[in-house]
Amino acid sequence: NAGVTQTPKFRILKIGQSMTLQCTQDMNHNYMYWYRQDPGMGLKLIYYSVGAGITDKGEVPNGYNVSRSTTEDFPLRLELAAPSQTSVYFCASSYSFLAGGNEQFFGPGTRLTVL
Amino acid sequence: AQKITQTQPGMFVQEKEAVTLDCTYDTSDPSYGLFWYKQPSSGEMIFLIYQGSYDQQNATEGRYSLNFQKARKSANLVISASQLGDSAMYFCAMREVPSGGSYIPTFGRGTSLIVHP
Numbered sequence: 001n002a003g004v005t006q007t008p009k010f011r012i013l014k015i016g017q018s019m020t021l022q023c024t025q026d027m028n029h030n031y032m033y034w035y036r037q038d039p040g041m042g043l044k045l046i047y048y049s050v051g052a053g054i055t056d057k058g059e060v061p062n063g064y065n066v067s068r069s070t071t072e073d074f075p076l077r078l079e080l081a082a083p084s085q086t087s088v089y090f091c092a093s094s095y096s097f098l099a100g101g102n103e104q105f106f107g108p109g110t111r112l113t114v115l
Numbered sequence: 116a117q118k119i120t121q122t123q124p125g126m127f128v129q130e131k132e133a134v135t136l137d138c139t140y141d142t143s144d145p146s147y148g149l150f151w152y153k154q155p156s157s158g159e160m161i162f163l164i165y166q167g168s169y170d171q172q173n174a175t176e177g178r179y180s181l182n183f184q185k186a187r188k189s190a191n192l193v194i195s196a197s198q199l200g201d202s203a204m205y206f207c208a209m210r211e212v213p214s215g216g217s218y219i220p221t222f223g224r225g226t227s228l229i230v231h232p
Contacts, residue, residue: 033220035222040225041224041225042119042206042208042222042223042224042225043160043206043208043222044222045220088158090160092160103150103162103165104150104160104162104220105162106152106159106160106161108158108159109158109159
């Protein structure tokens with residue numbers, strides 16, 4: 001199993017540009033998440049999904065959009081990039097958030113810089 | 116108010132010694148889970164250990180143990196026999212069972228651990 005994969009690893013955007021961060025998991029997990037990690041900070045949840053076709057906002061959703069058309073894929077879309085979106089983005093997945101002990105599996109992250 | 120508080124921005128420990136990383140949490144839900152993750156300088160997030168709110172015993176995973184004090188709402192990570200490879204950021208996280216409303220897992224700001232030879 002590849003686990004959770006993310007592309008690209010690095011990206012530099014100009015202000016106002018758009019891009020999609022890709023995330024794929026091959027563990028058949030229903031639950032998927034997008035986080036951002038700002039320097040010296042913990043993770044903040046942007047969006048999450050409990051299954052194909054179902055998404056919901058997290059703590060910091062403004063400026064982002066997601067879709068979940070399949071169990072495997074959970075892309076994150078940035079529209080009109082702003083310098084405040086410079087961060088490291090992590091995608092994660094888990095079996096369930098209702099069952100105990102089901103940790104999240106994280107992708108390697110995407111380092112995004114908006115200039 | 117923060118749901119997860121890690122008060123130690125940085126910790127230093129001598130190789131082979133034990134170290135405790137502090138984590139306190141805030142929730143009114145009776146059912147919740149607490150996690151610790153390690154983030155080395157390479158950036159990936161690595162799951163270390165989990166404690167459920169109803170678990171009677173403290174969780175252990177190899178050299179990692181979780182000192183769970185429910186009444187104090189603390190879930191400290193204890194690393195025994197520190198190794199140089201333990202140098203990393205450590206994050207405490209909580210997952211509450213939602214009773215309606217959005218589910219938002221919460222991470223602390225992390226503690227940087229440096230292990231000296």
